[in-house]
Amino acid sequence: MPDRKTVVLAALLFLIAIAASAQTTDGPPPRAGDTVAWYTVRSGDTLIGITTHYLGSPSLWMENLRLNPQIHDTRHLKPGSRIRVVVARQLPKRNALVDRVARRVDAKPDPEPWATAHEGDLLKENDGLRTYEQSSADLKFDDGSHLTMTENSLLFLKEIRPAQRRPASETIEIIDGQIDLTSRPKKKAAAELHVLIGATSISHNATGNRPVATRSRKASGEKAQVMVYGGSSVVASAGKSVNVGAGMGTEVEQGKAPRPPQKLLPAPALVEPMAEPAAEATLRAGFAWKSVPDAASYTIEIFRDAGATQLVERATGLHETSWRPSALPYGDLYWRATAVNKTGLDGFPAKLVHFRSAAGLTGTVAEDRGARGNIDGAPPLAAVRLIAWRDDGNGIPDDDDVRASETRTDASGRFTFNGLAPAVYWIAADSLTIAPSNGFNAAAASESVWAEQTFGSAGAQCAGESGGEAVTRTNAGPCVGGRWAAQSDDPRKLSTSKHVVRVDTSDPAISTTVSFGFSFNVVDNDDDVEETTAGRSSQGSLRQFIRNANAVAGPNAMRFLPASAPSNGRWTIRCATPLPAVADRGTTLDGVAWMASDPGRPRTVATQQVPDLEVDVSGQEDALTLAAETTISSIALQSEGTAIRATAAMNARKLNVRSTAPAGVAAIVVDGRGSSIDQSAVDGGGRATAIVIESHAANVRISNTAVIHAANGIVIRAGSSDNSLLRDRFDDISGTAILFDPGAARPARNRISEAEFVSVGTLAGSTGKSSSAKAGACAYDDEAANRGIATPILFGTYERVPAGLGSLNGKACPGTTIEIYAESPGNRTTARFVKTVEPDSDGTFRVLDVIASARMLVNLTDKQGNTSMFYASEPPQAANGK
Numbered sequence: 001m002p003d004r005k006t007v008v009l010a011a012l013l014f015l016i017a018i019a020a021s022a023q024t025t026d027g028p029p030p031r032a033g034d035t036v037a038w039y040t041v042r043s044g045d046t047l048i049g050i051t052t053h054y055l056g057s058p059s060l061w062m063e064n065l066r067l068n069p070q071i072h073d074t075r076h077l078k079p080g081s082r083i084r085v086v087v088a089r090q091l092p093k094r095n096a097l098v099d100r101v102a103r104r105v106d107a108k109p110d111p112e113p114w115a116t117a118h119e120g121d122l123l124k125e126n127d128g129l130r131t132y133e134q135s136s137a138d139l140k141f142d143d144g145s146h147l148t149m150t151e152n153s154l155l156f157l158k159e160i161r162p163a164q165r166r167p168a169s170e171t172i173e174i175i176d177g178q179i180d181l182t183s184r185p186k187k188k189a190a191a192e193l194h195v196l197i198g199a200t201s202i203s204h205n206a207t208g209n210r211p212v213a214t215r216s217r218k219a220s221g222e223k224a225q226v227m228v229y230g231g232s233s234v235v236a237s238a239g240k241s242v243n244v245g246a247g248m249g250t251e252v253e254q255g256k257a258p259r260p261p262q263k264l265l266p267a268p269a270l271v272e273p274m275a276e277p278a279a280e281a282t283l284r285a286g287f288a289w290k291s292v293p294d295a296a297s298y299t300i301e302i303f304r305d306a307g308a309t310q311l312v313e314r315a316t317g318l319h320e321t322s323w324r325p326s327a328l329p330y331g332d333l334y335w336r337a338t339a340v341n342k343t344g345l346d347g348f349p350a351k352l353v354h355f356r357s358a359a360g361l362t363g364t365v366a367e368d369r370g371a372r373g374n375i376d377g378a379p380p381l382a383a384v385r386l387i388a389w390r391d392d393g394n395g396i397p398d399d400d401d402v403r404a405s406e407t408r409t410d411a412s413g414r415f416t417f418n419g420l421a422p423a424v425y426w427i428a429a430d431s432l433t434i435a436p437s438n439g440f441n442a443a444a445a446s447e448s449v450w451a452e453q454t455f456g457s458a459g460a461q462c463a464g465e466s467g468g469e470a471v472t473r474t475n476a477g478p479c480v481g482g483r484w485a486a487q488s489d490d491p492r493k494l495s496t497s498k499h500v501v502r503v504d505t506s507d508p509a510i511s512t513t514v515s516f517g518f519s520f521n522v523v524d525n526d527d528d529v530e531e532t533t534a535g536r537s538s539q540g541s542l543r544q545f546i547r548n549a550n551a552v553a554g555p556n557a558m559r560f561l562p563a564s565a566p567s568n569g570r571w572t573i574r575c576a577t578p579l580p581a582v583a584d585r586g587t588t589l590d591g592v593a594w595m596a597s598d599p600g601r602p603r604t605v606a607t608q609q610v611p612d613l614e615v616d617v618s619g620q621e622d623a624l625t626l627a628a629e630t631t632i633s634s635i636a637l638q639s640e641g642t643a644i645r646a647t648a649a650m651n652a653r654k655l656n657v658r659s660t661a662p663a664g665v666a667a668i669v670v671d672g673r674g675s676s677i678d679q680s681a682v683d684g685g686g687r688a689t690a691i692v693i694e695s696h697a698a699n700v701r702i703s704n705t706a707v708i709h710a711a712n713g714i715v716i717r718a719g720s721s722d723n724s725l726l727r728d729r730f731d732d733i734s735g736t737a738i739l740f741d742p743g744a745a746r747p748a749r750n751r752i753s754e755a756e757f758v759s760v761g762t763l764a765g766s767t768g769k770s771s772s773a774k775a776g777a778c779a780y781d782d783e784a785a786n787r788g789i790a791t792p793i794l795f796g797t798y799e800r801v802p803a804g805l806g807s808l809n810g811k812a813c814p815g816t817t818i819e820i821y822a823e824s825p826g827n828r829t830t831a832r833f834v835k836t837v838e839p840d841s842d843g844t845f846r847v848l849d850v851i852a853s854a855r856m857l858v859n860l861t862d863k864q865g866n867t868s869m870f871y872a873s874e875p876p877q878a879a880n881g882k
Helices: 004-024 047-055 058-067 542-551
Strands: 034-040 082-089 096-102 105-108 128-131 136-140 145-149 154-161 168-183 190-197 200-207 212-218 224-230 232-237 240-245 248-252 270-272 287-289 297-303 311-318 331-340 353-357 359-367 385-390 402-408 414-420 424-429 452-456 500-504 513-519 571-575 587-590 613-617 624-626 630-633 635-639 644-646 650-653 656-659 666-670 676-678 681-683 689-693 701-703 706-710 714-717 724-726 729-741 751-753 756-766 793-795 805-811 817-824 829-837 844-851 856-861
Touching: 047 058, 047 082, 058 082, 096 105, 128 136, 154 190, 168 200, 190 212, 200 212, 200 224, 212 232, 224 232, 224 240, 232 248, 240 248, 270 331, 287 331, 359 424, 385 414, 402 414, 414 424, 424 513, 500 513, 542 587, 644 650, 656 666, 666 681, 681 689, 689 706, 751 856, 817 844, 829 844, 844 856
Parallel strands: 168 190, 359 513, 571 613, 587 630, 613 635, 624 644, 630 650, 635 656, 644 666, 650 676, 656 681, 666 689, 676 701, 681 706, 689 714, 701 724, 706 729, 714 729, 724 751, 729 756
Antiparallel strands: 034 082, 096 136, 105 128, 128 154, 136 145, 145 168, 154 168, 168 212, 190 200, 200 232, 212 224, 224 248, 232 240, 270 287, 297 311, 297 331, 331 353, 359 414, 385 402, 385 424, 424 500, 452 513, 756 829, 793 805, 805 844, 817 829, 817 856
16 A cells, blocks of 8 residues: 555645646737736636736726636636736837818828828827918827817827826827817726927826817917816926816916916807708808907807818907808808907807808999999998899800899998809899989989999990990999990899899809999980889980989989990980979089090090080970079080070080070070070071070070070060170071060160171160160160160261271260170171270270271170160261262
């Protein structure tokens, strides 16, 4: 029997051998880079807890289970048992993924030079990333951390440490600009985020249940700014540190300790565009938000994505609560606003709002009061309706185009179309909705006015200079009459809309603007058709200008800009009915033609006898009544009755008036005080009187005017005084050239000077009592016209000289002015003004160098302006009888 001790020893050696065998038994091999060791299980151990103890993360517990296939319950390990565990792992170096880039972003893979960054690029330690203006970039780390760089930022990745026994860690150095950091690790995981700005360090510790959201910025003056929106951060500088909690921020000057944390401002409430539930917001006039108390400025950011990683536009330092970008790309976008406090710290950004940016265009409508083809500094026109028509592809504004939108101008004359699909559009202005910027006269109806186009922006359809096909402006400038000067606007259809501008909104980088200029004072055609619109005449016509002038407050001066070629050297307007009476003071009717393509240049060289504009009015009614102070010039006016009846002051110049009225009718009737006619021609048609100065008129001046082909030339009615007839020419007057018709109220102080008479019946006369004052005396007869002032008298002898000239002696009242006229032979009287003489103190005067065969005519004017009738001498006889 074997020895007992020997048996026990053998058994012990057997167990040791078994144990040794167990230790060397081949199991699943470890992963490359893993260090595996034996671990003796203690009471309460779990496989997850053991894994976390050695590796700092529970994520590898499945790897430890693989190494121990005998374990069936990872939460109830047998105390004292030995298991294989990974006690160390050599992890691969971590990378940062360039997840998104917007516009221009560069990357610098160390040690390579800077190059364009692309989505999907991997950055490692010591690599750099930079953004440019209106650009952004988004980085992602495998621990769940997320970094967004705004525009004009530069950073370097200083350290990207993998997690093992300690949390994952990233260190980023900001060289310039700002970054937004967010970290939300997986459950029970942790991450350390470190940011360096110069000598300032910012540390953020994030866990699965305590995420971090911060913004760090290198501000002006080398300052570091830190804003914490979630979690907490530790900011350290100059040996000092502060804890910055959520909703707080701090600022650090270079080399100094951090300032005490201060509360961040709340997020602004967004107003426009603001998406309503189940609705889509569309960008209209711009962005608007509500003010935040204590805000020094605001920042607006627009992104392509809901994650705010693809920056489209960023505006800082805004002091108002609204903002309009110059241009935005079309499509779905997101925006937010942030309030900034006085120290420059950003408050909480507003929640991103989705909106759609569609093609938009803006424009203005202004009043070109002077019809100069320019709207620089012009007053705006409010409430003007504009219609956008989308072109069907043929490039012609016709009825196949689609009506896309409608809007009106605001008080500043601006209008905006929003939500248009990118396309070619025709923008039509409804001229029937235009009201004058000056407002209306009392009792004037807005339906009576009609403005005409004078200016258009690039793309405007404008009538040609000779009235041909419309041309398209390549740049802004004069656009008289819109598409057709001779046709009125009908905005109900595009094919009949007169005021149209072509715009192309397909390129969002091109800012699209439209401008119109309209004037109530332009006449651009010779049409005289009454429109179906009540109270209006043909747009751009003379008749409509008078309607405009009567309704629009303030002085209104006509400007003739014909957009058609003349006929026989002039433009003729043929009116079947009398023109409207001019009823507003300060109106000017001017027929000088100016270039429609260049309204600052005259179109022709007009003369006194041939004005550019002729107006021919049918019927024997008064063709034109001036019931308010009016200036009228450079117009030829023909009528079958009285051409002009001025019941208020008329200032006429360079007129050519002709009437074919019967006897007893006057071509021009002046019944307004202070009227004047200068450098004109008035034709009575052989039967009518040329000009009548009525009883209510006074201080009328008719000068340098031809009075021709009339029964009587100028008739001065009873009571009309203080008038002046200066340097006028009377030609082919069958009756009296200057006739006083005194009635019960004798005219007085009417001056006649330097006239010329050609084939007239009588130079001057009166229908009333002849003066009884003795010729040559200082005498008056107040029962006669012009106080019946006595005429001069001529007498004396003729002395023959070699030239056939002689002299006459005369006598007149001292202190008067005597005018000498020489008569020419003929069936009627023809006389021309020769000279003026002053009588001596005894009243005598002498006329030298008279023609031997001529009869001389004289009159005189006293200091009060009374001019006498004419005295005619007999042909002088030679004193020696030869």
